[in-house]
Amino acid sequence: xxIYLDDQRPEADFNAVDxxxxxSWLELPDSTSRTxxxxxxxxxxxxxxxxxxxxxxxxxxxxxxxxNSRRYNELLELYKDETIHGSRTLxxxxxxxxxxxxxxxxxxLRNKDQVVSRRIHGQLEGRYSWTLLRVDxxxxxxxxxxxxxxxxxxRVDDQQDPVITRILYDLSMKAGRGKGQRQPSTPEELTxxxxxxxxxxxxxxxxxxxxxxxxxxxxxxxxxxxxxSINQASIEEAKLFDSFAKEKLRKENRGxxxxxxxxxxxxxxxxxxxxxxxxxxxxxxxxxxxxxxxxELGTRAASASRIILDISEMDKLTETIYAAVHATLNLEQNExxxxxxxxxxxxxxxxxxxxxxxxxxxxxxxxxxLFALDIADFQHxxxxxxxxxxxxxxxIIFGVSAALWIPLMMYAFWEQIVHYFPxxxxxxxxxxxxxxxxxDARTENDSxxxxxxxxxxxxLGPELERRRIYDTVKKHxxxxxxxxxxxxxxxxxxxxxxx
Numbered sequence: 488x489x490i491y492l493d494d495q496r497p498e499a500d501f502n503a504v505d506x507x508x509x510x511s512w513l514e515l516p517d518s519t520s521r522t523x524x525x526x527x528x529x530x531x532x533x534x535x536x537x538x539x540x541x542x543x544x545x546x547x548x549x550x551x552x553x554x555n556s557r558r559y560n561e562l563l564e565l566y567k568d569e570t571i572h573g574s575r576t577l578x579x580x581x582x583x584x585x586x587x588x589x590x591x592x593x594x595x596l597r598n599k600d601q602v603v604s605r606r607i608h609g610q611l612e613g614r615y616s617w618t619l620l621r622v623d624x625x626x627x628x629x630x631x632x633x634x635x636x637x638x639x640x641x642r643v644d645d646q647q648d649p650v651i652t653r654i655l656y657d658l659s660m661k662a663g664r665g666k667g668q669r670q671p672s673t674p675e676e677l678t679x680x681x682x683x684x685x686x687x688x689x690x691x692x693x694x695x696x697x698x699x700x701x702x703x704x705x706x707x708x709x710x711x712x713x714x715x716s717i718n719q720a721s722i723e724e725a726k727l728f729d730s731f732a733k734e735k736l737r738k739e740n741r742g743x744x745x746x747x748x749x750x751x752x753x754x755x756x757x758x759x760x761x762x763x764x765x766x767x768x769x770x771x772x773x774x775x776x777x778x779x780x781x782x783e784l785g786t787r788a789a790s791a792s793r794i795i796l797d798i799s800e801m802d803k804l805t806e807t808i809y810a811a812v813h814a815t816l817n818l819e820q821n822e823x824x825x826x827x828x829x830x831x832x833x834x835x836x837x838x839x840x841x842x843x844x845x846x847x848x849x850x851x852x853x854x855x856x857l858f859a860l861d862i863a864d865f866q867h868x869x870x871x872x873x874x875x876x877x878x879x880x881x882x883i884i885f886g887v888s889a890a891l892w893i894p895l896m897m898y899a900f901w902e903q904i905v906h907y908f909p910x911x912x913x914x915x916x917x918x919x920x921x922x923x924x925x926x927d928a929r930t931e932n933d934s935x936x937x938x939x940x941x942x943x944x945x946x947l948g949p950e951l952e953r954r955r956i957y958d959t960v961k962k963h964x965x966x967x968x969x970x971x972x973x974x975x976x977x978x979x980x981x982x983x984x985x986x
Contacts, residue, residue, distance in 0.1 A: 679786050717805055
């Protein structure tokens with residue numbers, strides 16, 4: 488309104504602009520979301536242009552409220568009944584968290600676990616502030632041939648707005664490059680320049696600390712951070728697999744029993760790689776929004792399209808690493824299962840040893856204790872003490888014990904006895920057992936598809952080979968079309984090297 492009043496333009500012109508801007512946007516998502524955003528789009532209605540686009544930027548996140556965040560929250564509280572378009576973190580922009588205690592906790596956890604944060608700071612435990620990615624919005628309107636109005640998201644930290652500082656810096660650099668580098672001369676050219684500048688935040692080295700001037704190029708860009716994270720994951724995956732293979736080979740060479748390996752490192756790496764893929768998907772979604780806006784704006788050199796291709800290539804590489812880490816994790820889990828099975832077998836052998844010992848010594852212990860009782864009917868010497876004749880006591884102890892051993896042993900190891908020693912079972916039971924084993928073996932073989940296939944191949948092998956040679960001759964030697972099949976087969980065998 489102020490612009491039209493200063494230019495002394497009629498009210499009808501202002502009403503036209505006002506109506507255009509009101510119909511150009513669409514707010515998303517529903518009312519339960521914490522913040523809203525404009526649907527990315529570019530609307531043209533000569534001479535007006537309305538453009539709404541997300542862009543990526545670094546920001547500083549604080550564990551505790553700061554003076555700037557308090558002012559920001561007061562501003563949000565003042566307009567709590569209105570629609571707020573606040574700054575969103577990378578996960579908030581994609582998952583659109585609603586308001587709730589559990590959702591707030593999940594949001595804070597994800598905001599402190601970004602790939603960018605881990606790459607810049609390493610260990611985040613105990614930190615009260617860290618760098619992360621945020622998704623802010625660019626609103627731009629061209630209202631006449633001389634005026635562009637831009638608006639960007641209010642920052643929640645103490646850093647300057649990159650849309651202002653970076654675009655002004657790029658304009659100054661463009662002017663200082665000498666001949667052939669002219670600055671934008673029309674509102675539409677300046678619009679394209681601003682849009683391209685916001686999109687290039689992805690692969691430009693941006694400042695990540697407030698004490699750096701705009702002219703000081705940081706060696707860190709969003710693209711480089713993710714590329715370095717992918718390379719680091721690839722190196723860690725190779726180390727994990729190499730360590731697993733060497734440890735496995737060392738145990739096999741030394742005859743060491745398999746021990747359960749630790750899967751914590753592999754599981755952690757798998758989680759990190761999954762996070763990389765998840766965030767690459769978010770970045771690709773944002774780049775797709777930017778590409779749509781560029782296409783609607785009519786930009787020839789669509790920088791967002793190249794960013795989408797770069798992200799897709801990184802995602803393919805990350806997918807390969809994810810599959811490799813998952814395979815290593817499966818190998819380690821199989822090794823754990825093998826180790827546990829070996830322990831189970833060893834425990835079974837130990838239990839079996841105790842069982843056999845109990846079967847042998849329990850009857851003997853019972854009889855020994857029984858004959859130790861001072862009973863008048865038992866044998867005594869002249870002084871009245873218990874004293875047994877070996878020929879009388881030993882047959883009783885060992886004979887009764889053996890009478891218990893044999894059936895108990897046969898009951899405990901019946902399957903093994905029948906399987907390995909069927910001939911020791913006297914007829915007619917042994918004969919019936921052997922017949923049953925043979926019948927079970929035939930039934931098992933008849934139901935085995937691999938055995939049936941092998942027998943069929945042995946039985947039909949010569950005929951199949953004959954038909955193969957015949958078909959080969961028919962396919963490649965048309966001059967022999969009228970030769971009888973037997974002669975063709977003989978000819979094919981004779982000229983097998985040719986065909």
